[in-house]
Amino acid sequence: MPVSRRHFFKQVGGVAGAIAAGTLFNPRFAKKVEAAAAKIAHLTPSEAASDEDFWFTVQQAFTTTRGIINLNNGGVSPSTKIVQDALQRYSEFSNEAPAYTMWSILGPRREMIRTKLAELAGCSAEEIAIVRNTTEALGNVIFGLDLKPGDEVLTTNQDYPNMMRAWQQREKREGIIVKTVSIPTPPKNLSQITEALEKGITNKTKIIMVSHIIFLTGQITPVREICDMAHRRGIEVIVDAAHSFAHLDYNIPDLGCDYFGTSLHKWLCAPFGTGLLWVKKEKIEKLWPLLSPENPRSDDIRKFEALGTRSFPIELAIGEAINFHNGIGSKRKEERLRYLKNYWAEKVSTFPKVKMLTSLHPEQSCGLGNFSIEGIEPGKICDYLFNKHKIYTTPIGHEEFKGVRVTPHVYTRLEEIDFFIDVVKEISRRGIPS
Numbered sequence: 397m398p399v400s401r402r403h404f405f406k407q408v409g410g411v412a413g414a415i416a417a418g419t420l421f422n423p424r425f426a427k428k429v430e431a432a433a434a435k436i437a438h439l440t441p442s443e444a445a446s447d448e449d450f451w452f453t454v455q456q457a458f459t460t461t462r463g464i465i466n467l468n469n470g471g472v473s474p475s476t477k478i479v480q481d482a483l484q485r486y487s488e489f490s491n492e493a494p495a496y497t498m499w500s501i502l503g504p505r506r507e508m509i510r511t512k513l514a515e516l517a518g519c520s521a522e523e524i525a526i527v528r529n530t531t532e533a534l535g536n537v538i539f540g541l542d543l544k545p546g547d548e549v550l551t552t553n554q555d556y557p558n559m560m561r562a563w564q565q566r567e568k569r570e571g572i573i574v575k576t577v578s579i580p581t582p583p584k585n586l587s588q589i590t591e592a593l594e595k596g597i598t599n600k601t602k603i604i605m606v607s608h609i610i611f612l613t614g615q616i617t618p619v620r621e622i623c624d625m626a627h628r629r630g631i632e633v634i635v636d637a638a639h640s641f642a643h644l645d646y647n648i649p650d651l652g653c654d655y656f657g658t659s660l661h662k663w664l665c666a667p668f669g670t671g672l673l674w675v676k677k678e679k680i681e682k683l684w685p686l687l688s689p690e691n692p693r694s695d696d697i698r699k700f701e702a703l704g705t706r707s708f709p710i711e712l713a714i715g716e717a718i719n720f721h722n723g724i725g726s727k728r729k730e731e732r733l734r735y736l737k738n739y740w741a742e743k744v745s746t747f748p749k750v751k752m753l754t755s756l757h758p759e760q761s762c763g764l765g766n767f768s769i770e771g772i773e774p775g776k777i778c779d780y781l782f783n784k785h786k787i788y789t790t791p792i793g794h795e796e797f798k799g800v801r802v803t804p805h806v807y808t809r810l811e812e813i814d815f816f817i818d819v820v821k822e823i824s825r826r827g828i829p830s
């Protein structure tokens with residue numbers, strides 16, 4: 397049933413399908429989106445990416461300020477009004493008589509959210525734990541794997557600090573060894589990333605951890621190729637999918653990995669503090685949970701949810717975020733995000749002294765991009781963009797490169813990006829006024 401429902405959404409073309417399934421949106425908004433979707437039903441996802449009438453309707457679902465231009469949605473994304481309303485509703489209901497309404501009524505309904513997440517991820521609900529974020533998801537994996545002193549963990553020097561710190565803690569406490577490899581920025585082709593990791597493998601390597609989309613530049617990595625290479629050598633693979641879930645259109649099992657963590661408050665636009673841990677069914681039993689379930693050796697994925705009292709309202713409101721995502725359509729959303737990145741990146745890369753640190757090849761990047769301007773510190777560029785023009789971006793500093801990361805979202809309007817492009821043009825020509 398999970399996968400067939402997902403196919404249903406795909407077949408009927410996104411919004412109309414989600415509405416036909418009868419769960420989402422307030423009725424007035426639903427009609428508008430349905431009509432917008434019907435108008436683009438004949439377009440491919442990449443053709444629909446530039447249909448501003450359709451995206452205008454999608455933009456109306458958000459309550460974002462237009463008082464700033466927020467081009468840092470990679471950090472955390474806004475929820476739609478529908479999700480905010482659901483959160484408030486569940487919160488008020490919880491407060492009626494919390495021990496009863498939360499634990500007896502809302503708690504069991506979490507299972508429907510697990511099922512919906514599984515449909516979205518193209519996997520079994522029995523492989524999905526609902527957690528608070530990628531840090532918690534992958535914390536379970538990093539601290540839960542049996543490793544002995546001298547065992548090696550291999551990753552790139554562009555993986556996320558929280559995960560690196562967790563590994564370093566195990567290094568200090570238990571004497572495992574964490575090794576990183578450098579990868580080209582950007583690579584000429586995706587296989588260069590696999591090759592760099594393969595070169596780092598020794599006969600002590602037990603685990604490879606890799607980001608599906610690198611947070612610094614938006615680089616997409618060839619996860620399937622890396623997993624196949626690692627598995628041929630008996631090495632397990634952990635995927636940090638903080639940026640790829642509900643951004644790229646894929647099914648988790650197709651990545652071929654063993655463990656996978658993501659944050660739902662990023663590209664899915666679910667409430668803040670929601671995440672997902674996926675563990676391949678046959679690996680659940682051997683992975684120790686971070687907290688305190690009754691049976692830590694159980695093969696029930698719910699053992700990773702033994703958090704104690706937690707917010708059921710935020711978890712249940714994930715359901716509306718999934719409906720909204722399905723309403724747009726996964727592939728359509730991916731193509732829109734890629735279109736927005738290309739829209740600004742193709743223009744700014746023609747300006748003097750501007751260099752893209754992100755490849756624009758469709759298999760190498762989607763919605764995130766990073767650019768630098770020769771001779772100007774990224775921090776200064778970001779400060780100027782915000783202080784003078786209210787354009788919010790994020791500076792990226794790495795030992796091998798520096799740049800400004802730019803991440804629009806589906807609610808971003810093209811004229812906002814046009815304005816950003818004009819300001820970058822001005823900076824690239826005249827520098828930053830003192």
Ligand SMILES: Cc1ncc(COP(=O)(O)O)c(C=O)c1O
Nearest residue numbers: 529530531556607611636638659
């Ligand atoms: C690649 C990557 N992994 C993990 C995280 C941590 O996400 P969270 O703070 O939601 O746990 C981030 C956050 O930006 C990230 O970019």
